[in-house]
Amino acid sequence: xxxxxxxxxxxxxxxxxxxxxxxxxxxxxxxxxxxxxxxxxxxxxxxxxxxxxxxxxxxxxxxxxxxxxxxxxxxxxxxxxxxxxxxxxxxxxxxxxxxxxxxxxxxxxxxxxxxxxxxxxxxxxxxxxxxxxxxxxxxxxxxxxxxxxxxxxxxxxxxxxxxxxxxxxxxxxxxxxxxxxxxxxxxxxxxxxxxxxxxxxxxxxxxxxxxxxxxxxxxxxxxxxxxxxxxxxxxxxxxxxxxxxxxxxxxxxxxxxxxxxxxxxxxxxxxxxxxxxxxxxxxxxxxxx
Amino acid sequence: xxxxxxxxxxxxxxxxxxxxxxxxxxxxxxxxxxxxxxxxxxxxxxxxxxxxxxxxxxxxxxxxxxxxxxxxxxxxxxxxxxxxxxxxxxxxxxxxxxxxxxxxxxxxxxxxxxxxxxxxxxxxxxxxxxxxxxxxxxxxxxxxxxxxxxxxxxxxxxxxxxxxxxxxxxxxxxxxxxxxxxxxxxxxxxxxxxxxxxxxxxxxxxxxxxxxxxxxxxxxxxxxxxxxxxxxxxxxxxxxxxxxxxxxxxxxxxxxxxxxxxxxxxxxxxxxxxxxxxxxxxxxxxxxxxxxxxxxxxxxxxxxxxxxxxxxxxxxxxxxxxxxxxxxxxxxxxxxxxxxxxxxxxxxxxxxxxxxxxxxxxxxxxxxxxxxxxxxxxxxxxxxxxxxxxxxxxxxxxxxxxxxxxxxxxxxxxxxxxxxxxxxxxxxxxxxxxxxxxxxxxxxxxxxxxxxxxxxxxxxxxxxxxxxxxxxxxxxxxxxxxxxxxxxxxxxxxxxxxxxxxxxxxxxxxxxxxxxxxxxxxxxxxxxxxxxxxx
Ligand SMILES: Nc1ncnc2c1ncn2[C@@H]1O[C@H](COP(=O)(O)OP(=O)(O)OP(=O)(O)O)[C@@H](O)[C@H]1O
Ligand SMILES: [Mg+2]
Numbered sequence: 013x014x015x016x017x018x019x020x021x022x023x024x025x026x027x028x029x030x031x032x033x034x035x036x037x038x039x040x041x042x043x044x045x046x047x048x049x050x051x052x053x054x055x056x057x058x059x060x061x062x063x064x065x066x067x068x069x070x071x072x073x074x075x076x077x078x079x080x081x082x083x084x085x086x087x088x089x090x091x092x093x094x095x096x097x098x099x100x101x102x103x104x105x106x107x108x109x110x111x112x113x114x115x116x117x118x119x120x121x122x123x124x125x126x127x128x129x130x131x132x133x134x135x136x137x138x139x140x141x142x143x144x145x146x147x148x149x150x151x152x153x154x155x156x157x158x159x160x161x162x163x164x165x166x167x168x169x170x171x172x173x174x175x176x177x178x179x180x181x182x183x184x185x186x187x188x189x190x191x192x193x194x195x196x197x198x199x200x201x202x203x204x205x206x207x208x209x210x211x212x213x214x215x216x217x218x219x220x221x222x223x224x225x226x227x228x229x230x231x232x233x234x235x236x237x238x239x240x241x242x243x244x245x246x247x248x249x250x251x252x253x254x255x256x257x258x259x260x261x262x263x264x265x266x267x268x269x270x271x272x273x274x275x276x277x278x279x280x281x282x283x284x285x286x287x288x289x290x291x292x293x294x295x296x297x298x299x300x301x
Numbered sequence: 302x303x304x305x306x307x308x309x310x311x312x313x314x315x316x317x318x319x320x321x322x323x324x325x326x327x328x329x330x331x332x333x334x335x336x337x338x339x340x341x342x343x344x345x346x347x348x349x350x351x352x353x354x355x356x357x358x359x360x361x362x363x364x365x366x367x368x369x370x371x372x373x374x375x376x377x378x379x380x381x382x383x384x385x386x387x388x389x390x391x392x393x394x395x396x397x398x399x400x401x402x403x404x405x406x407x408x409x410x411x412x413x414x415x416x417x418x419x420x421x422x423x424x425x426x427x428x429x430x431x432x433x434x435x436x437x438x439x440x441x442x443x444x445x446x447x448x449x450x451x452x453x454x455x456x457x458x459x460x461x462x463x464x465x466x467x468x469x470x471x472x473x474x475x476x477x478x479x480x481x482x483x484x485x486x487x488x489x490x491x492x493x494x495x496x497x498x499x500x501x502x503x504x505x506x507x508x509x510x511x512x513x514x515x516x517x518x519x520x521x522x523x524x525x526x527x528x529x530x531x532x533x534x535x536x537x538x539x540x541x542x543x544x545x546x547x548x549x550x551x552x553x554x555x556x557x558x559x560x561x562x563x564x565x566x567x568x569x570x571x572x573x574x575x576x577x578x579x580x581x582x583x584x585x586x587x588x589x590x591x592x593x594x595x596x597x598x599x600x601x602x603x604x605x606x607x608x609x610x611x612x613x614x615x616x617x618x619x620x621x622x623x624x625x626x627x628x629x630x631x632x633x634x635x636x637x638x639x640x641x642x643x644x645x646x647x648x649x650x651x652x653x654x655x656x657x658x659x660x661x662x663x664x665x666x667x668x669x670x671x672x673x674x675x676x677x678x679x680x681x682x683x684x685x686x687x688x689x690x691x692x693x694x695x696x697x698x699x700x701x702x703x704x705x706x707x708x709x710x711x712x713x714x715x716x717x718x719x720x721x722x723x724x725x726x727x728x729x730x731x732x733x734x735x736x737x738x739x740x741x742x743x744x745x746x747x748x749x750x751x752x753x754x755x756x757x758x759x760x761x762x763x764x765x766x767x768x769x770x771x772x773x774x775x776x777x778x779x780x781x782x783x784x785x786x787x788x789x790x791x792x793x794x795x796x797x798x799x800x801x802x803x804x805x806x807x808x809x810x811x812x813x814x815x816x817x818x819x820x821x822x823x824x825x826x827x828x829x830x831x832x833x834x835x836x
Contacts, residue, residue, distance in 0.1 A: 130710075137712070144704040213712055
């Protein structure tokens with residue numbers, strides 16, 4: 013089933029490939045929007061978010077295209093992680109967070125009281141900066157989300173675990189020791205395991221918060237390759253401090269500064285012809301903090 | 302590591318302390334050494350006093366200056382004040398012949414001190430021990446002398462032991478259950494309908510038969526009489542069925558003594574008490590202690606864990622939660638006797654009294670649950686140790702990194718699923734640490750138990766073949782209380798002292814074993830999926 017959905021998605025993607033015409037607009041707070049007409053996966057409108065009354069995101073409006081890689085860049089503390097966590101409602105845990113504005117996933121308001129938060133989070137998977145495998149075996153880690161859904165046969169779980177580990181390019185390294193502790197893996201392997209674990213529940217959107225920042229160059233390369241391979245099947249959102257990485261793997265890039273969206277457009281345009289001086293300064297490394 | 306331009310080790314600030322660390326490290330080390338030393342001294346004292354009791358000490362025969370003879374086991378020697386020489390205390394036994402079992406002898410008065418091989422040390426069921434000589438054995442009217450007497454005596458003693466064991470089993474497995482059934486159907490308020498009456502008659506008949514069997518076994522044991530002679534030359538007749546062991550310590554080889562010692566230790570561990578808890582074994586007390594601690598753990602763990610989960614994971618972290626948390630931490634310091642009073646008032650009289658009214662009305666006014674018992678003691682101790690479990694579990698929960706929880710949530714887990722599948726398994730070692738601390742505290746607690754269910758003598762353990770097997774309403778024996786009882790409520794503390802030491806040692810060992818079990822369990826859980834990262 014997983015594979016069939018992925019195939020379907022792959023076809024969907026190729027159908028969308030030709031609609032790349034840009035559509036430039038200026039948002040209310042003056043950000044440059046250079047947004048493609050491809051179909052929207054996540055639609056963020058006027059999102060303002062505050063921790064204990066202190067604003068971390070200000071009136072953010074942004075559309076994230078389906079089956080593309082969108083990168084969020086910006087100086088430390090500008091609100092990238094905050095935005096990412098808003099997309100699967102992880103802020104619900106923190107009682108001090110207040111929010112205005114809306115987020116729609118495939119046209120449905122994610123804050124609608126009828127939405128089951130757990131199901132939303134399954135559809136919008138997330139990989140954190142530090143690898144966080146559970147203290148269980150490799151197999152159990154990948155099967156964790158599947159078992160939550162319940163009613164799956166042992167064989168079916170075996171199949172999906174194998175498929176997910178293969179998709180995360182980890183299968184060859186761990187196939188002989190699926191029962192070993194996940195904490196016995198290296199940092200890079202752990203991060204790929206976390207990705208496999210997330211893929212196993214077949215999310216539509218995958219949020220990656222600096223997934224490679226704690227890894228060595230080779231592991232980083234593997235993760236980047238993985239992102240490329242997943243692109244036809246998933247909407248990916250990547251937060252990174254590494255400009256080269258953003259340029260290499262993403263199709264669209266949003267530059268955030270101080271909780272506001274400054275410039276958003278196709279990665280090629282943003283990196284080669286940034287429209288605003290602030291953006292140019294940041295991507296060329298002239299702006300600090 | 303030598304970096305050019307830097308000295309590898311900075312010079313000490315003063316030459317007096319090595320490494321320039323100052324005296325604090327030494328103070329810490331001394332504090333640790335002192336604590337260990339005191340602990341070691343305690344254990345050595347308990348071991349030497351407690352375990353030496355089972356060693357068959359050699360028996361001495363003395364001739365005093367006035368020509369009188371004394372047979373006894375030397376216990377202690379002490380200097381008298383003002384250089385008046387020294388005196389030695391002998392254990393002379395023979396309470397029936399001489400009235401006392403101790404005798405102080407002036408060391409200067411001893412003219413002759415020997416250890417003849419024919420001196421016997423007899424442990425008896427009554428009148429405490431006998432020290433002296435074996436003259437002859439009378440078995441069913443036939444008299445045996447000398448070595449033949451010894452042979453016959455030992456054969457007969459073995460037979461008697463087997464019969465005694467049979468009788469004990471008969472009593473425990475058949476007679477006592479029948480008596481209990483009679484008691485429960487013959488309460489003062491029970492109306493005498495013919496059905497139950499004929500039932501009673503049947504039980505009475507059965508009981509009479511069994512009691513006849515027991516009497517037969519008992520009379521089968523009689524018939525053998527030892528003829529003994531004390532140091533003063535008095536003759537005594539000692540029926541053999543009231544004898545536990547007969548030894549000739551001076552004639553025993555070291556190996557025989559080791560064998561005797563180990564069977565003594567085994568008897569101590571496996572038998573019930575005799576002579577008002579000053580002799581015999583402590584098996585019911587071991588059993589009661591362990592059973593109560595296990596029940597306590599079973600009761601306290603779910604409550605403590607649920608409370609900690611609520612406080613740490615569910616409750617709004619506001620002022621009220623903080624207040625509750627402070628309250629819980631302070632409860633850990635409340636003196637245990639206060640919990641005992643609470644248990645007596647609420648559990649025993651309140652809940653127990655109510656249960657009796659509802660379910661055991663026919664046996665009132667003699668209480669079933671309305672008096673101290675195993676259940677109430679376990680509940681009281683569970684209450685006492687609840688704060689310990691809550692605090693330890695809460696600390697464990699607080700240590701679980703946020704990103705583990707978020708990882709579970711991001712896979713579509715609900716809050717409950719996150720708790721049960723990720724957070725609680727990770728907090729398991731902390732919970733077990735809490736239980737370990739609780740066990741350590743509960744196993745040594747005596748004061749509250751005196752109010753809610755411990756008994757001076759309850760040779761029937763609360764777990765047997767009789768439905769419902771585990772008798773929560775029964776009173777039970779406890780090692781800690783056993784020590785207190787033998788030390789303060791026995792007529793001859795001197796005689797009980799060695800057993801008090803042995804029991805204290807045993808209490809320490811039981812707690813140690815309980816703790817080690819929990820620690821190994823925790824270790825097993827920790828290693829199952831590799832070590833948990835320490836943040
Ligand atoms: N849990 C929190 N409570 C209060 N303030 C927070 C919290 N998390 C983040 N903030 C604040 O929100 C702002 C945005 O933080 P965020 O973590 O989103 O930055 P970021 O862009 O991800 O930075 P980095 O690149 O360093 O990860 C910061 O000013 C931060 O101090
Ligand atoms: Mg961040």
